[in-house]
Amino acid sequence: MMSILEPISSITVEKEKEAIDSKDTSPTKPNSSSPSSSCCFESRSSPTHIAINLVPPLNFSLVEDGIYRSGFPMPINYPFLQQLNLKTIIYLGDLGHHQNLRVDKKKKVKKDKDGTMEILNQYIQWIENQNTIKFHNLLVESSREPFNKLEEYEQTLASLTLALQLILNKSNYPILIHSNKGKHRTGLLVGLMRKLLQGWCLSGIFEEYERFAMGKFEYDLELIEIWQPELLVDNDQKPNFVRI
Template sequence: MSLVVPLNCSLVQPNLYRGSCPREINFPYLRSLNLKYIVSLTPEPLGKDPVLAKFCADNCIEMIHIECSKEKKEKKDKSKPKVKRKKKAVPIEYEVVVECVKFLIDARHYPCYMHCTNGELITSLVVACLRKFSYWGTVSILNEFLAYNSSINIHERSFIENFNSEVEIENLDVKDKVSWITVPHVCVPKGNDSTSMEIARVSSVSNRLPKLRFHSL
């Protein structure tokens, strides 16, 4: 049986895959990944799709929905003149990226497949922000972004460059985080015992980079 990968599908990090919204033709390929989770960055949860829901249930895959690109509907006031409103410059908020980080930092959530509708803009913005936790340079981040998008505008570039949130990580021990996300802490000997270690904070991390704050430290 031939395996058909989703559009724009690729490996982000070990056991973390990205791509477009899965279709039934992609199910054999997704099954071969032994996924634990599918993370959907979509306006509506994919659980409403009975075919996909059955596939996930049959393969013990949990579906996680992180809502984005959903415009809030406002009640129309007919007494007011019509005003044309521009769409958001970037179809995602920093809160969405932070929620993704909180989920993806946990090594117990892998293998995992993350997708938006077409595997392009929204997924690329999340991955670009994730790369900053691995201290990727701006040029490398933007080059990867352009591999999945034909261009990048000033709003998208600004969104990536200005992502420097401090993310609060609760209910997760630092030893359970994925290895490719860097934490501004190091292990140092505890007292005079070289066999016992403790975690110390590194203060030299640039303020322009996002940070993780583990409550377990």
């Protein structure tokens, strides 16, 4: 299982203390010149301005109006995600699935040395605290190598089909699609969306895939090219960019 940990730049916190005229008891108004990039917390006795930089997740990008893609969000990215007013998060990966907790006698159970599961649990708790985001944890196996089992292949296709159905319903927007690094599995779903929902040519799809993946993974590109799932389309809920 690929680690989702990435080097994290620290949050910049600036505190400025200001003197208060004892004759003026009116509260200080927060600076509204850049509401999207900072938050201000103030106290009457000792006003303190705390500016928090909004840091997007790894490989964050706009896909279409109301659809974003990225790598796995870290705690430093949560304030940024709050600005997107997300309704749906689609995670394509292998973390947190009971299928992966089955013990294989031939393999040793790996300990969570890098804190991956701790980060996943913290992320799920943050999502639950928002009260407005539906989280879909869809099991998608890595396609760097051929699928070892038919079960893995079928599960991956079922997850991708569900993800496409979620994208076909505009009531789920805004949507964030992410995997562990925001490269291959996310690129696979976006590539399928470009082909099946928008009718892009394969050359354009592959160019976009490679731009994020920083290289080719033939199994992803082959699946994008040949797979034709049956999708249900509700014309009343269909997003404007969909061409089917």
